[in-house]
Amino acid sequence: MVRLIASLVGAAFVLVLGIALFGSVSGAITDPVAPTAESVYHLHPKELELASNGVFGKFDRRQVQRGFQVYKEVCSACHSLRLVAFRDLQKIGYSEPEVKAIANQWVIEQPTINPETGEAATRKNIPSDHFPSPFANEVAARAANNNALPPDLSLITKAREEGTAYVHSLLTGYRAQSPAMLKAFPDAKTPEGLHYNPYFANLNIAMPPPLTSDGQVTYADGTKASVEQMSADVSAFLTWTAEPNLEARHAAGFASILFILIFCGLAWGAYRNVWRDVKH
Template identity: 90%
Template sequence: MVRLIASIVGAAFVLVLGIALFGSISGAITDPVAPSAESVAHKHPKELELASNGVFGKFDRRQLQRGFQVYKEVCSACHSLRLVSFRDLTKIGYTDPEVKAIANQWVIEQPSINPETGEPATRKNIPSDRFPLPFANEVAARAANNNALPPDLSLITKAREDGTAYVHSLLTGYTTQPAALLKEFPDIKTPEGLHYNPYFANLNIAMPPPLTADGQVTYADGTKPTIEQMSTDVSAFLTWTAEPNLEARHAAGFASIIFILIFCGLAWGAYQNVWRDVKH
């Protein structure tokens, strides 16, 4: 009797689930969800070819230095790089004296304490210091950026889907809101203080276009500083900050594959040698 009741209850439960599933499917077919402005206008990041792409990719040091220059002259006013030290710049081709000069001349100084008075003070940066924060705290950062908090860029290419391509597309994607989109979705007009960018998740971003004109940065190596070039270079630099050991990882992976192939060859040879006189 107990088994019969359990079977009836189980069958009823399955029936209810089936009815609910059928209702959900039929509802989705007969009354589909209307597309949103984000789903219609949001764009997938454009492909970006860099020397570091691929299994055998290596960083282009000259490009990384150009990217650092763009970060220094354009991005550092709002965005921090708190996981990177000045001395790490030696890994992208700067000499120790150059790194020391960059740290010493950095606009923002390190917070410190006056040993004589005990009052808060600042001091010049040294190579072992990490890049200083552009704002004292989150409140100050929001107050200076229309209540938006500029993200730290140390790991930005790891923290975003299609990281490097996303950064490049975002920097070059600012445009006016399409009239056709406004006609279809009149309620999504870009609010005052925001900027339309189809590569941003909700289409409207608080950050104004950081790269506004060709020649905004004067490259030391003579490369023509177009908006496309500057955005590519700073994207490459931020790829390095997120994964500075990329080249070592690629080399280790390649060496591991070679070792496995040699080991498999030796194992096969040993197998053939041990069992060569055994009749099947």
């Protein structure tokens, strides 16, 4: 009797689920969701070819250094890099004296306490320090950015889908809204204080265009600093900050694959040697 009741309950449960599924599918077919400006005009990130792409990728240290220069002169005014220390810059080709100079000359100093008075104070950065935040706290950051909180960029290329391409597309994607879009979706007009960017999820972003003109940064190596070039370079730098051990990971992967191949060869040879006299 108990089994019969359990079977009936189970059958009823399956029937209800089937009816609900049928209703959802038929509703989606007969009454599809109306398109929105986001679903129609949101763009997929465009491709960005970097030396670090792919399984054989390695960082182009000259490009990563140029990207650091863009971050230093443009992005650091709003965005933190709290998971990266100044001494990490040695991994992209800076010497120890250069790292000391960069840390010492960094515009934003480290918060500290005056040991004599106990009052809040600041001190020069040293190589072991992490990059300081441009704002004292979240409230100050929002107050300076139209109530939007600038994200930390340490892991931004890992935190976003197709992160490197997304960052590059976002930086170069600012534009005016098309008349066709405003005609089709009158309510999609960009609100005051925001900026239209089709690579951003809801098309409107609080961050104004950070790269506004060619030559905004004067590269130390003489590379022409077009907006496209600066965007690609800072995207390469942020790819490095998110995964500084990428080259070591690739090398370890190749070593592991080579070991497995050699081991399989030796195992096969041992197998053939042990069973060579056995007739099937």
